[in-house]
Amino acid sequence: MPMISHKFLTRLVASAAFGLALSTATVGPTFAQSAFSPAVTVNDRVVTHYEIEQRALLLSLMNTPGDKRKVAKEQLIEDRLKQEAAEIIGIMPSEEGIQAGLVEFSKRTNLKPEDLIKALEAEGVSEQTLRAFLIAELSWRGVIQSRFAGRVQISEAEIDRAIASNSGAGGINVLLSEIVIPVTPQTNDQVQSLALQISEIRSQTEFEAAAVRYSQASTKDQGGKIDWISITKLPAPLRPMIMGLAQSEVTPPISLPNSVALFQMRGMQETGGSSPSYSAIDYAAYYLPGGRSAETLQLAKELRDRVDTCDDLYGEAYGQSKDVLDRQAVAPSKVPRDYALELAKLDENEISTSLTRPTSAGGQALVVLMLCGRTAVTGEEVSREDVASALRSQRYESYSNGYLEQLRADALIYEK
Structure with a gap:
């Protein structure tokens, strides 16, 4: 769930305390006539102008950066794709699940769910808007767990390697190949779909060919090959993902600024000493x-x-x-x-x-x-369950991003 800004929290508390009513002074006849007309269709599923305005207002209260209306429209397009994917496999959050999601969301404002709803309504955001926001995310959670659960089983050996990768214990070095594909707003869907296909490669020869063809990294002429590197030099969020790779296995697509990266495992060795964090x-x-x-x-x-x-x-x-x-x-x-x-x-x-x-x-x-x-520095003690949870979350997130982009690339999306 997204974080709630301090500014939003202050406004919510003030709204709840004073019982402010939703003002309708700015809602004129023209808006009333056009509010529920289609703004976008996604595989014949409609996103209305009203929904976009409501989501934009919610995003504003959540202090989301960027053009709120543009982000709202993109989120709602993704929500339609998520809901369609959920319906195809028969997933629909129960009322109990929705209420649990509401409780989780409410904890970030230190308000009870009913007080949060009242405060949001006082700011102009309807309860239905919040529920739709939660339902889409809960449905998608179910889709990803159902579709990819078999790929995110975490073994004890993977936990050991992940702990070692963060503490430097064992002096683990890895031999990787990389593909870094540039992304623009115009090519995002195609690149994500391509990256998802590359993530299924299990041949080093095929990965090298893909690196030469698609990568923008300085290693492209060497088939993406990177020399031996200490695992502790890699970004901490990527270490468990890298350490969990089998020989010749490829990571899920990893989003970077202006690009998407994938890594293939070519080898792993212990140096006999410890590597620093x-x-x-x-x-x-x-x-x-x-x-x-x-x-x-x-x-x-x-x-x-x-x-x-x-x-x-x-x-x-x-x-x-x-x-x-x-x-x-x-x-x-x-x-x-x-x-x-x-x-x-x-x-x-x-x-x-x-x-x-x-x-x-x-x-x-x-x-x-x-x-x-x-x-x-010297590494800290870490909980094995925390490490396992982090590994699962990272893998689910990577598969989620890739699958959503694939759905988007295959969808028929029309803006009115």
Whole structure:
């Protein structure tokens, strides 16, 4: 369930305390006539303008970033796909299940369910809007568990490896291949569908061919092959997923900024010692306008030849916009996932030029990404059940995202 903002909580409490009534002053005849007309059809299932406005208001109260109406429309399209998938296999949340979902949602506002409903209505959000929101998510939960439960069984060995991967115990190194496929809003559906197909590959030869054909990573010419790497250098959320792979197995699609990634297991070994976990990653990102054009890549090469350490980048950035250089020393969980994956391949003061970022002018900037250093710490005690739960959640989420994109790619969606 989504998090509830402090601002929203304050407004809800105020609304509940003062018993504010829903105002209808702005609802004129024109809105009343058009509110329930179709805005979008999804496989003959209608999304109305009223539903979009209601969901947008709910998202606003939940402090959801971005264009609320656009996000609302996209969510409601996905809700129709989720509901259709649930109905096909006979899944429908019981009233008891809906009430349990409402209780779970209400806990985030420290209000009882009935008080939350009253407060939402005082802000203009109907109870039916909240129920529809919960029903779609609960139905989808059932679909994913029914469809993928067989793929998320967690063994004791996987838990052991996951704990080792986070603590550094055993000094585990992995040999991976990668495919990183660029994504734009126009290609998102096709890329997600393609990534789901690649995730089913169990041949290293086929994966290498797919890497050469589709990947944008610097490893594409080597069939996506990455050298041996310590598991503790990878982003923490990915470690259990990687450690759970059998030989030649591929991860579910992993969403990154502007791309989707997949990894294939080619080998695993224990080094005999322990590998450190890290409390902080120090890195620098220097942005060159022009994306991956030949001219920009040449500038990046020249920059790489001039600098020896991250501190040298300050001289390169002197006299330019402050946005040209971003230096961070943050917890590993705060590093953007695509940056973290590139940094995992680097030693101190090494550079990657595999990534891009959108610019404010609407173009692309090549990211000259440099690892400045890592701060090591001793791993903490972790609960085996917490690890198993995290493994299951991550796998369910990956399969959920991939399956939803597949449904969307196959759907007939028309906007009015």
